[in-house]
Amino acid sequence: MMKLKKMTLNMNGADRTFICDPEKDTLASVIRRLGLTGTKVGCGTGVCGACSVILNGKVIRSCTKKIKTVEEYSQLTTIEGIGTPNQPHPLQAAWVNCGGVQCGFCTPGFIVSAYGLLKENPAPAREEVRDWFQKHRNVCRCTGYKQLVDAVMLAAEVMRGEKTIEEIWYKPDDQTKEYYGKPVVRPSALGKACGTVDYGDDVELKMPPGTLHVALVQPRKVSHGAIISIDCTEAEKMPGVVKVITSKDVKGTNHMDLFTASPLSTNMKAPHHILAEDRIRMYGDVAAMVAAVTKEQAKAAAEKVKVEIEPLPEYVNYLDAAMPDAIRIHEESPNIYAKWPLVKGDEDVETLIDEGEYAVSGSFYSTREPHLSIEGDTVQAYFDEDDVLTIHCKSQSIYWNKSDVAQSIGLPPERVRMVMNPAGGSFGWSITAASFALAGIAAMATEMPIALSMSYEEFMHFSGKRSAAYSNARLACDENGKITAAEFDIGIDHGAYAEMGDDLANKVIRFVLFPYSVPNARVLSRVAFTNHGFGTAYRGYGSPQAYTAGEAVIDMLAEKIGMDPFEIRWRNIARKGDKNLAGSDFVDYPMEEMMKRLKPLYEKAVAEARAEDTPQKRRGVGLAWGGYNVTDNPFDxxxxxxxxxxxxxxxxxxxxxxxxxxxxxxxxxxxxxxxxxxxxxxxxxxxxxxxxxxxxxxxxxxxxxxxxxxxxxxxxxxxxxxxxxxxxxxxxxxxxxxxxxxxxxxxxxxxxxxxVPGLVPTDPITGQGNPSIDYTYALYMAEVEVDTETGKTTILKFTCIDDVGVIGNIHAVEGQAYGGISHSMGFALSEDYLDVRKHNNPFSCGVPYIKDIPDDIQLIHMGTRRKNGPFGSSGASEAFQSSGHMAVINAISNACGVRIYELPAKPEKVKAGLEAIAAGKKVEPPKKYYLGPDMYDEIQKIRDTGKF
Structure with a gap:
């Protein structure tokens, strides 16, 4: 028998009486059930701070606070008690006007936390603000934190009476109508800052009676296995269960509609099944769903579904899957299912490097980076008044996803409607429509409105990640440091499913040495199935994997010839008339001016690093060039x-x-x-x-x-x-x-x-073409300190000089810059999704907290007017997460002589390198990876036959 309890708490100044389950309810679940949905639940394990509230004067994380541990008549403050859109608190006004609201999911938790800080300390220093957010585990994945500290400092001035809210609120100039480029406040920002915007889980709470709740059956026993049977008998008898849904209930194809970017890909033969049919191919695969009256009933019944699996060999990285004796992960396709060569120059590249004046080589690994949006995945589906299946989700591509969902669930596209909920971040993972299709399948199978929400752990194992990549690279230059030839062999670990994998192969080859002038190059990217989490879009898509090798060998070449890292880049950046690796113009050539702008800052940073360097705390400076394309392809x-x-x-x-x-x-x-x-x-x-x-x-x-x-x-x-x-x-x-x-x-x-004249797709045989209408550019400098006792790297300062054309809204662009840079820092030092049993929440995956990101981040915008862009603008966002991680890696090498070849640069790796150096040993790169047959033979075979 369930035993409930009546309780009264003073919530936002008023006593509220409610009934709760003291054994199961958390403070967060009670708050949200009472309609105070400004309190968000992200991780559900107390490591992200989205659920922060103030209980009896103390900031706490409510998602892990059991209601039975809360004293009766306690005083509780949530975001709704701090301010409203009609009467915002100074913190809310400052958040909005400092560009602190992006996705906004973490915003209420941060503002509540900051409110608690300013109650205790009305005049904090910036570092005290940072210490407070670190202590209370408030995580923002969008902003990079700097704007949030700005907001606290500004709000404190208002609260001390030094400024008014009116003074800090940006007022557009309605007389001149000069809005473009200005810090105009986002239309959704104030609602997000006040906790009134409904995200997916809030929509679910407010759906009408009769809505069923859907839970996933993720066996999570193996990463590869044959499904022997799915026994639903016990689950179907559980209280509240309406239906247990398997692949047999799907009326459509039950798989994503895969496009082919290259005719040299076999991906169309290996679909991504929405509900597993015959095999489990990755740890997060879904074997069934349970639809029940309540979420708790659905989850309880899901645990009763018995999935019998015969284990098969698990290939959890590219190197294993690419071996000649590896079994096929998809019977319809070889494990290496796409290849994309790039051929530039008529010279014999292999000989040029072998016989060149100077040459370096190395093997590099960029990790499977998790997106770690603070909001996970939640979807609602129902048939509307026109009998159209309507799906509310956080789609990143509404019409593409609409088409995917329609064919996978078995409805014509005109009977599918996609509606985007306010979204708590994505950074790319939500471009894949698998969860949206699951919701559609459940709504069709039950003929009822449904709400599907995942725990954060379920979301982590279900959603796509940035594809890991292994690279063998060689680079040569003449006696003047001018690059003569480059060779890159890249193996992309795209996980269990193929969507966009061959497109990713194209992206990688385009950015291995962007934006340098390279006369002769041979590049081959190969994409393989593995039994790890599948690859999907992530900000900078394809470029971080390329820059991991490219910006490393540039630094290594500078070291070999005794040249400054800045100087070798200066000598090799593309100038007007130079072609990129794909044989086309760069459109604009702002590189010289960007380097001129950086030079005095670089010289100052190097001098400071030398002055502050000690045997215990080694200082270093690292550089990296980056950039990205603008628009998808010539047919966009x-x-x-x-x-x-x-x-x-x-x-x-x-x-x-x-x-x-x-x-x-x-x-x-x-x-x-x-x-x-x-x-x-x-x-x-x-x-x-x-x-x-x-x-x-x-x-x-x-x-x-x-x-x-x-x-x-x-x-x-x-x-x-x-x-x-x-x-x-x-x-x-x-x-x-x-x-x-x-x-x-x-x-x-x-x-x-x-x-637009001159745009042509990338040739699948040579890698040559001009698929993008424009490019953006970013030049990075990282200043780091390495603790020689522990191997821990601290990023002290970070500078980014960018050129994204004329800026349309300064806060939006800078938000993308700070956010992308913070992701890059995490990519360099801590982020990983390798151990599927361990890496199940933001903390265990290495998400950067505020003290992991420096407060000193300098952005310098060049703003070259694009002659073809709207109002002189181009694009933004992805250049800011292209190569910043390599500025950090290069800075570590500059500081202490340890080059990290395999990301992330965790303290134990740096420490091992330091110990090797202390013992008089050379830190060797990993042994050359076996990525498949010889790349030159492969490239020639593709050129001769048009096949692989």
Whole structure:
């Protein structure tokens, strides 16, 4: 018999009485059940701080606080008790105006935590703020923390009476209408800061009676095995269970719709099954689902589903899966299922390197990086009033996912509607629609509305990761340090499933030495199935794996010839007229000016490192060049619509999916700029976004394409509307006049890259082509300190000089910069998803807390106007997570002589290197990886036959 308890707590100044289960309820579950959903639950294990509240004057994490340990009549403060959108607290106002709100999922927890700090200490120093957030385990995955400390410091000034909220609130200039580039506040920011925005789990709580709850059956016994049987008998008898769903209940194909980027790929033969059919191919595979009346009943029944599995050999990395005697992970395809060569120059590259004046070689590994968004995965599905299956989720590509879901579950696309919930971060993983399809399958199987939510551990094992990569690299130069030839053989561990794997192979070969001038190169990327978590999109997609090898051998070559790392880069950056590895122009050539800007900062950093260096604390400086493409491919398109409303305001329709990067503010900025001839103010523009029923297909929020593509399409739509509104005397018609004259009031704008001259796909035989309409650039400098006793690396300062074109919203771009840089630091030093049994939450996966990220991060924007970009803009985001990790790795080598070849550079690895040096031994790179048959033979075979 369940025994409940009546309790009363003073919540936000008012006594509230409720009934709870003292054995099962946490403080967070009670708070949220009472409608105070501003308190978010991320990890569920007390390591992320999203659930922070103040209990009896102390900041605590409510997701692990059992309600039975809370004293009756305790005083509780949640985000709702701090301020409201109509009366925001100074902290909320400061968060909004300092650019501290991106995805916003962690924001309430941070603000509550900061509120507790300022109650104790009204005048904290910046380091005291950082110490406080570290102590209370508040994690932000979007911002890089700097803006959050800025916000606390600014709010403290208001609370001390030194400033007013009005003074710190950015006020757009409605007189000049000069909004573009300014720190205009995101439309969604205040709601997120006040905890009033409903994310997926909040939507689930507020769904109507009759909604079923769905739990996953993840066997999590092996990473590879044959399914002998799935016994649902006991589960079906459990209380509240409506249906246990297996692959037999799926009416569609039960797999993702895979596109092929290269005809040399066999990935179409090896689909990603939504519900496992005959095999478990990775630890997080789903064998069944349980739909029940309550979430607790569904989870209890899921534990009763018995999945009998015959273990098969587990290949949990590329090196094992690529061995000639390895069995096939997918019977329909060899384990190495895609290859993409790159051939530049007519010279014999192998001989050039063998006989070159100077040459270096090394083998490198970049880890399977987990995205670690603070919000996991939660999806709702139901049939709407038009009998259309409607799926609420955190899609990063609404129309692509709509197509995937439709074919996998067995409905025509017109009967599937995708709606994006406010999303607590993604960074790429939610471009894959497997969980959205699971929800659709459950709704169809039960013919009931459903809510599917995963625990953070389930999400970690289910979702895709950045693909790990192994690289063998060689680089040669002449006596002047000019690169003569490069050779890169790269094996990409794409995990259990193939989606986008051959596309990733193309991305990697394009960025191995970007943006240097390299006359002769041979590159081969190979992609293999393994039994680890599958690879998917992640900010910088493909470039971090390339830069891990490329920026290492550049430094190694400088060391061999006795040249400064800055100087060797200066001599080899591309100048106007130089071609990139794919044989096309760089579009713009800001590299010299970027290096000129960095040079005095670099010289100062080197001098300071030498001055502060001690045997116990070694100081070093590291550099890395980075960058990324803008837009997907020559066939990319974006469609938007702008409508004149009856009150003479405007509505913009698009699918600029906002995962925290600022799809709302981006759309607002380009729309205001495009409608500038009409004298439109920001409050005259309404955004309707990310609902496939009413919004046109604007494409994915990926490949740093959104600002460029949406901006171009918006200009086209605005020009059509402005032309229709313009009278002969040069004034403009009102809505009333338009309708009276029978003139349409809504106009569609579509930009297609296919209309741009000179764009061609990357050739699958040679790697040559010009697939991207533009590029962004980033030059990094890291200043580190290595503790020689422990091997721990501390990043002291970090500088990024970028060129992303004219900036549309400064806070949005800087948010992407700080956030991307913080991910890069984690990638360099701590982040990993290797041990599937251990790496199941942000802490165990090595997420950087605030004290792991320096407060001293300097951003310098060059802002070269793009002649073809909207308003001179380009893209942003992904350049900021391309190569920053290698600035850190190079700085470690500069500091103490230890080169880390295999990420991450955890203290024990650095310590082992230091001990080897102390013993007079050379720190050797890993033995050359076996990635498959000789790369030169492979490249020649592909060139001769068009096959692999």
């Amino acid at each position: 398109q974006c469609t938007v619509a702008i409508e004149l409303n009856p009150d003479n305001t405007f509505t913009k329709y698009d699918t600029w999916q906002d995962l925290g990067q600022g799809g709302d503010i981006g759309s607002l900025m380009v729309t205001a700029e495009a409608l500038k001839p009409l004298g439109v103010t920001l409050d005259q523009i309404r955004l309707i976004q990310n609902d496939s029923a009413v919004c046109p297909n604007s494409g994915s929020s990926a490949s740093s394409r959104s600002h460029y593509m949406n901006g171009k399409a918006t200009i086209i739509a605005a020009e059509k509307l402005i032309k229709a509104m313009r009278k002969e005397d040069g004034t403009y018609r009102t809505y009333e006049e338009m309708t009276a004259e029978g003139i349409p009031t809504k106009y569609v704008g579509q930009h297609e890259n296919a209309t």
